[in-house]
Amino acid sequence: MNSLQINYWLKQHWKLLVGVFFGILILGTIIFQIVYPNSRMLPNANVDGVSLGWMKRTDAAKKLDDLYGEQTLKIYFGKNEAAFQAPKMSEMGIAVSNEARLAAISYPFYLRIIPGSFLWAGTAPKEDDMEYVYDKKKIETYTQSKVGDGCSIEPRDATLKVVESQLQLVPSAPGGECDITQFQQALAQVKPSSDSEKNKVTISIVEKPAAVDDDRARELATTLNNRLKEPMNIAVDKETDTIPGRIVMGWLDFKSDIPPESLKDSDIKAKLAFSVNKDRMKVYVDTNIAAKLIKEPGVSKVSTLDFKETSRVNGAGGREVDMDAALASVEAYINNKTSTAVAATRDVGPTMQYTRTYTxxxxxxxxxxxxxxxxxxxxxxxxxxxxxxxxxxxxxxxxxxxxxxxxxxxxxxxxxxxxxxxxxxxxxxxxxxxxxxxxxxxxxxxxxxxxxxxxxxxxxxxxxxxxxxxxxxxxxxxxxxxxxxxxxxxxxxxxxxxxxxxxxxxxxxxxxxxxxxxxxxxxxxxxxxxxxxxxxxxxxxxxxxxxxxxxxxxxxxxxxxxxxxxxxxxxxxxxxxxxxxxxxxxxxxxxxxxx
Missing domain, CATH: 3.40.710.10 (DD-peptidase/beta-lactamase superfamily)
Structure with missing residues (x-):
């Protein structure tokens, strides 16, 4: 049969060829589906948003178990809106077992003979079908390490933080005491979810208020924001520079100032106090101001024989930034005690260079x-x-x-x-x-x-x-x-x-x-x-x-x-x-x- 005859035959019988091709494809697909092992997940298997296609069921179950163990649990005490902690489930001894859940996914014979069913068959199991596993010893160890046997939670005083160019409130949170047994029981009833918003638990406590409440912190925020809304003037040698208020805010540390126990019944109340962080301020000063102030010292050359000085040529003194004095000046400015801060300096002696000789x-x-x-x-x-x-x-x-x-x-x-x-x-x-x-x-x-x-x-x-x-x-x-x-x-x-x-x-x-x-x-x-x-x-x-x-x-x-x-x-x-x-x-x- 020559090429002309072959072309003629193909034109006459192309429908037959297409039918044979699709027939073989369908037959192959059905055979593939019939022999596909029950020990593996179907190619498009997706459970709880996790792709498990082609995996062995045991490996898929372990992957899911590990992912649930990585989920965090937000633990709240009392009416606190901020979580006390958010540890991983595995850290607390809370786990799940997905082995039986995945084993329940079936691919029956009647579906196997439907062409292409391997792409959509297999209903994803519900989360409720999971088995929850609790290591009570680990739960006990976790709770005791975080709150002690007395289940005592320290209150968190209100403080401030810089947001863009303003100091904003970080709300206080009450502390108190809880029932350690109730705490442990609550953890032993947690059911991990793939939805992180559902992974939370609230423990009731006998509340103890924070020493520094939100109102006290807001007062300080208002005072500082008003003071630092304009750039801070700072005397640098014979000139006056300005430093943006948001930069100065970034130097501030906040600490609760709580009166001693002997004054608890007096009118003196706890408050939020600020201080200037020397290290953060120094970074700015070294980068933007120091070059205008520093004078490198000279070198004094000294010759000695044993313990006796035999000659000396004195070098010139130098100058460096006095960070402690500059910091005190910045704090005085923030407290509205002065209109201009001072980049203070101090004299430094020359570097010593010795020529030693000995008998x-x-x-x-x-x-x-x-x-x-x-x-x-x-x-x-x-x-x-x-x-x-x-x-x-x-x-x-x-x-x-x-x-x-x-x-x-x-x-x-x-x-x-x-x-x-x-x-x-x-x-x-x-x-x-x-x-x-x-x-x-x-x-x-x-x-x-x-x-x-x-x-x-x-x-x-x-x-x-x-x-x-x-x-x-x-x-x-x-x-x-x-x-x-x-x-x-x-x-x-x-x-x-x-x-x-x-x-x-x-x-x-x-x-x-x-x-x-x-x-x-x-x-x-x-x-x-x-x-x-x-x-x-x-x-x-x-x-x-x-x-x-x-x-x-x-x-x-x-x-x-x-x-x-x-x-x-x-x-x-x-x-x-x-x-x-x-x-x-x-x-x-x-x-x-x-x-």
Whole structure:
């Protein structure tokens, strides 16, 4: 059959072809509908506004359950028009189960043989068919956490807020007391709805009125709106600027001013008071006014030798905004006590720039420690003791008796106590101290890593009394053992590390073993990183802003020394810098009479 014959046949039989096509389509659709699994939702299924088409019924039910759990419940007390809270249903233990509800959606055989019925069959179930589930324990926990066992709700005083260019009332709300059991029962009767407006519950209370009522707040709003309806004049140096009233309103904070209980029967009543928020005002001043007032200070250059000033070139003073005085002036303007606010200023001294030099003496070392603490951020306790390398050994300290959080550095004290208790037989080497670690394992971990679990383990085995007594043997004067809150001083830690370095502590019992553990610690930040020639045995502690390091430095060119740094608000990098300065000072040659 050629193409002409085919075209002729198609023209004669096109209706037949169309009928066959639609017949196949209808038959295919019916077959698809007959075999469509009951375990899945129909393609166009929509329940409570949620599209569930093609999903397994179990997955669809879970999706609906989760969405209902995300719905919020507005909780009202008494006649309050504002909700006390609007937590999620799931947070309170209120839930739904849609499994049986969706299982009830049927697609019977008679509908399956109707072509295209899969697009519209399946009546959406009503919300009332849901199963409601209540976790009473969770409801109880929620109510007690929010209102306590006494079901007490604090009143909310009236206040003000800025709306466009006006201060408007935020109404007061009474508080009071409710029946906690009734509260819990009411929550256990809530039926979550897909309509958020229906998700609310009201709990009756014995009302207690707010201290500051709406009338008091309106009075203040009227006064402030009248005062700030025009821009505020503010003197800026020799000029007068203006600040829009709505900007000034944005600086205001409001607080209830409630007279003391002793005056409750007097004529003095609670009122709403305002104050100017310094931070918000400062943002505006820094952006719009400060540049007209600030004068950058100069630099004073000062040279020192040890503690003595050897030269000074004074720089010019500067000027900055005095925010406290400016704020007081703005408040005076708002209170109608002055017609113009003042952007007050104050003089500031020049920036100090020091050129420090030191003599290679104990006095020079003391000056280095004190001035390092002065010139760097943080608080320090510092101590230095020279052990060898020069004829007249030097030592110096700064703020060395001040207690600091030990931050784990007390591990050395506890290691000493454990060592002594083991040598007297109170602790055996096979005794388990922490987890599956014995005495030997924990002693090493304690000194090398300030291991907290081992520190706690030894402390529990020995007890506070024994630990404190062993500390007294070491000569600790400013140390208080209190777990994570243990404090110590630079002098205490420095004395102990120096004693181990001189082999004066636990000479027979194995004190040098602890020193070898300190040297085996490979964490060479802090003091260790500042030592370029030699090796370090150190005891460190770190917690939050506290960085502590006490080290024996075995220098290969200038002899050995002990350096101890306790600090709050410093860093390991700063401790490294101090070490480098001490190393540099020790490189200077000492005179025969230098000490």
């Amino acid at each position: 290679p003496t104990s006095n020079g070392m003391a000056a280095l420690l004190a001035q390092f603490a002065q010139d760097n951020p943080g608080t320090y306790g510092l101590a230095f003791t020279e052990l060898s390398g020069v004829r007249n050994l030097r030592q110096a300290s700064f703020n060395a008796d001040t207690p600091f959080k030990s931050a784990g550095a007390e591990s050395l004290y506890i290691a000493y106590a454990a060592l002594m208790e083991q040598r007297t037989g109170v602790i055996r080497t096979v005794d388990t101290i922490a987890g599956n670690r014995n005495y030997t394992d924990c002693l090493k971990a304690l000194v090398q890593r300030s291991d907290e679990s081992c520190r706690t383990g030894f402390y529990q085995v020995m007890g506070h009394k024994t630990t404190t007594a062993r500390g007294a043997e070491l000569g600790l004067k400013s140390t208080i053992f209190a777990g994570k809150d243990t404090t110590t001083s630079t002098n205490d830690l420095h004395k102990v590390v120096t004693g181990f370095a001189k082999n004066q502590i636990a000479r027979v019992e194995g004190g040098q073993q602890l020193l070898s553990y300190m040297e085996a610690d490979q964490d060479n930040g802090g003091i260790g990183k500042g030592v370029t020639k030699g090796r370090v045995a150190h005891m460190v502690g770190e917690s939050g802003t506290f960085h502590n390091d006490s080290s024996v430095v075995y220098s290969t060119d200038k002899g050995n020394y002990v350096l101890t740094v306790l600090s709050d608000g410093s860093s390991w990098e700063k401790i490294t810098d101090l070490t480098k300065k001490i190393q540099a000072l020790r490189q200077q040659k000492m005179g025969p009479n230098d000490r």
